[in-house]
Amino acid sequence: MVEPIRLNSLASEVFDRVVDAITSGEFEPGEKLSESNLARELGISRGPIREALQRLEGKLVQRVPRVGVRVIEFGADELRQLFYLREAMEGMAARLAAENVSDDWLAEVEGMLGRHGQSIRDSHSYRQKSTDEDFHFAIARASGCANIERLLLSEVYYQLRIHRLKSSTRPGRAEEALAEHRAIFDRLRARDPDGAEAAMRAHIRSARESTLSLL
Amino acid sequence: MVEPIRLNSLASEVFDRVVDAITSGEFEPGEKLSESNLARELGISRGPIREALQRLEGKLVQRVPRVGVRVIEFGADELRQLFYLREAMEGMAARLAAENVSDDWLAEVEGMLGRHGQSIRDSHSYRQKSTDEDFHFAIARASGCANIERLLLSEVYYQLRIHRLKSSTRPGRAEEALAEHRAIFDRLRARDPDGAEAAMRAHIRSARESTLSLL
DNA sequence: TGGCTGTCCTCTGTCAACAGTTTGCGATCA
DNA sequence: TGATCGCAAACTGTTGACAGAGGACAGCCA
Missing domain, CATH: 1.20.120.530 (GntR ligand-binding domain-like)
Structure with a gap:
């Protein structure tokens, strides 16, 4: 049987990486996540980054319109x-x-x-x-x-x-x-x-x- | 007191409209929602449409990778x-x-x-x-x-x-x-x-x- | 006649660029 | 000295375009 080709979208890949980074402490609560920076660091465009961050909204990050996204703070x-x-x-x-x-x-x-x-x-x-x-x-x-x-x-x-x-x-x-x-x-x-x-x-x-x- | 200027993003606007369309029956369960079509009909680009549809994922629509988004079916x-x-x-x-x-x-x-x-x-x-x-x-x-x-x-x-x-x-x-x-x-x-x-x-x-x- | 194949069209995923806004810093003025 | 203003850099929201994948349909072969 042939292995099905795993074609993860970039957005899913970014999603997983950001989840790991946050839940492992690499990104700290309250820290701002810039789409541009992430895109540069990961070597891709902002589209998939935006998509991944949006999927995390309300779960691990919070978005402020026109300002950006920060890691959720936990009191x-x-x-x-x-x-x-x-x-x-x-x-x-x-x-x-x-x-x-x-x-x-x-x-x-x-x-x-x-x-x-x-x-x-x-x-x-x-x-x-x-x-x-x-x-x-x-x-x-x-x-x-x-x-x-x-x-x-x-x-x-x-x-x-x-x-x-x-x-x-x-x-x-x-x-x-x-x-x-x-x-x-x-x-x-x-x-x-x-x-x-x-x-x-x-x-x-x-x-x-x-x-x-x-x- | 001055009223704050309401600057809704296009994505929020689309989100509201699609929610209305689905919960009012204009879009029927199982119907495919094409990003391109919606963008043409609403006269905007596909970015905000994608964003709105993604916010609805798991709630009112389901996405199949590389195929598209359909209105959730309800058994x-x-x-x-x-x-x-x-x-x-x-x-x-x-x-x-x-x-x-x-x-x-x-x-x-x-x-x-x-x-x-x-x-x-x-x-x-x-x-x-x-x-x-x-x-x-x-x-x-x-x-x-x-x-x-x-x-x-x-x-x-x-x-x-x-x-x-x-x-x-x-x-x-x-x-x-x-x-x-x-x-x-x-x-x-x-x-x-x-x-x-x-x-x-x-x-x-x-x-x-x-x-x-x-x- | 029924199934396979190749082609065409449309759509999604991704990218690069533009416009307007926010933010941070330095200059100005009281 | 301290607060305010203006400017420049960076960033978000949005757009249009491109490449590859999926689906429909007609033609071909058994």
């Missing part, structure tokens, strides 16, 4: 509101997932949780490396609700990554979070929608408290 | 998922609003509900004319959560309008909805977050059932 208020949104959407995702999950999915996620436990015992941190390993993303996928999956990815998780860049987690929080994940998983395996939503919302409230108490 | 599945998202976000909005609302806000919304009641007695329909008169939008505003307000507006309400274009409501649904709105309002006035969220979610589930049963 305690914004962070709290982000957790509210997350609680609402992920709670619903967990509810829907509880109605949908297959035995295969449960087995896979159980393995993931086992690896997470091992990782914590090794390093006492709980940083997910890839989205495939992300428990929350797995539930969003399993919800079968394309809207929720898309919005969580594009509106919530990107912004969360910005915050995680410059904040540490409370000692012991990793173990707590894993225990809460196991509680959610337990309700998913029991196919208990109410319980799954309640467990997920409790988990996210707990993460919110833990995060905000450190500011 | 029963998509509609159900839209109601799930709505239930999650508006439920949370009602909860937050119950913690935030001022007496002034309550008085204003009580007046709005009174007008809605009158409108139903007159015409037996429950079509909101403007967003200012929209009960749900008022709650989203009152939540004080900018994220939720923005996403409800841009992701949910636009799509709902498409659906309402070509679907009738069950006889008697208007009265039901108003009664449910009053129940939500009652919990808001009592500053009861749990009750407000529960009432809102019950209302949206009820709307979902009523809507889907007609397909």
Whole structure:
């Protein structure tokens, strides 16, 4: 079988690069992103740059008409509101997932949780490396609700990554979070929608408290 | 005080016009929107058109790379998922609003509900004319959560309008909805977050059932 | 007759350039 | 000395043009 030729548009390429640059801290919050400069640095014209920056608007950057685009700034208020949104959407995702999950999915996620436990015992941190390993993303996928999956990815998780860049987690929080994940998983395996939503919302409230108490 | 000069960008103008055209039925679901054609018809270049269409991506249109943009098509599945998202976000909005609302806000919304009641007695329909008169939008505003307000507006309400274009409501649904709105309002006035969220979610589930049963 | 192929036209993705606006800096004046 | 004004540079919003890809249609071959 022949490999299909991957013809990413320049705009998508720029989009990915800017997301990486922002979520890795290369571009700092509040920093101005000039279309002309980016175009010069990347060696392309301003069109694709404009397109990529516009796709990021409201997610990772803010635009001021006739002035330009800056990396979003993140205060305690914004962070709290982000957790509210997350609680609402992920709670619903967990509810829907509880109605949908297959035995295969449960087995896979159980393995993931086992690896997470091992990782914590090794390093006492709980940083997910890839989205495939992300428990929350797995539930969003399993919800079968394309809207929720898309919005969580594009509106919530990107912004969360910005915050995680410059904040540490409370000692012991990793173990707590894993225990809460196991509680959610337990309700998913029991196919208990109410319980799954309640467990997920409790988990996210707990993460919110833990995060905000450190500011 | 001098009125600030309103200098809308062409892209915003096009955005508004395309939203109107789609939500009013001038552009039908599935119809292809050609950048070149729109540019010719509106007498401007393709840049602002591209920008406007891109802002609508995922909301009212879908883009296929190298092919173009079509008006989003709306099946029963998509509609159900839209109601799930709505239930999650508006439920949370009602909860937050119950913690935030001022007496002034309550008085204003009580007046709005009174007008809605009158409108139903007159015409037996429950079509909101403007967003200012929209009960749900008022709650989203009152939540004080900018994220939720923005996403409800841009992701949910636009799509709902498409659906309402070509679907009738069950006889008697208007009265039901108003009664449910009053129940939500009652919990808001009592500053009861749990009750407000529960009432809102019950209302949206009820709307979902009523809507889907007609397909 | 049915499917494949080549051609033409239109459209999207990208680029380079122009006009008007914002911003920063230096000069001017009280 | 401090604030204001004017100018120049840089940037955004917009335009028109070009290259390559997709789609329609007619002609060709089995």
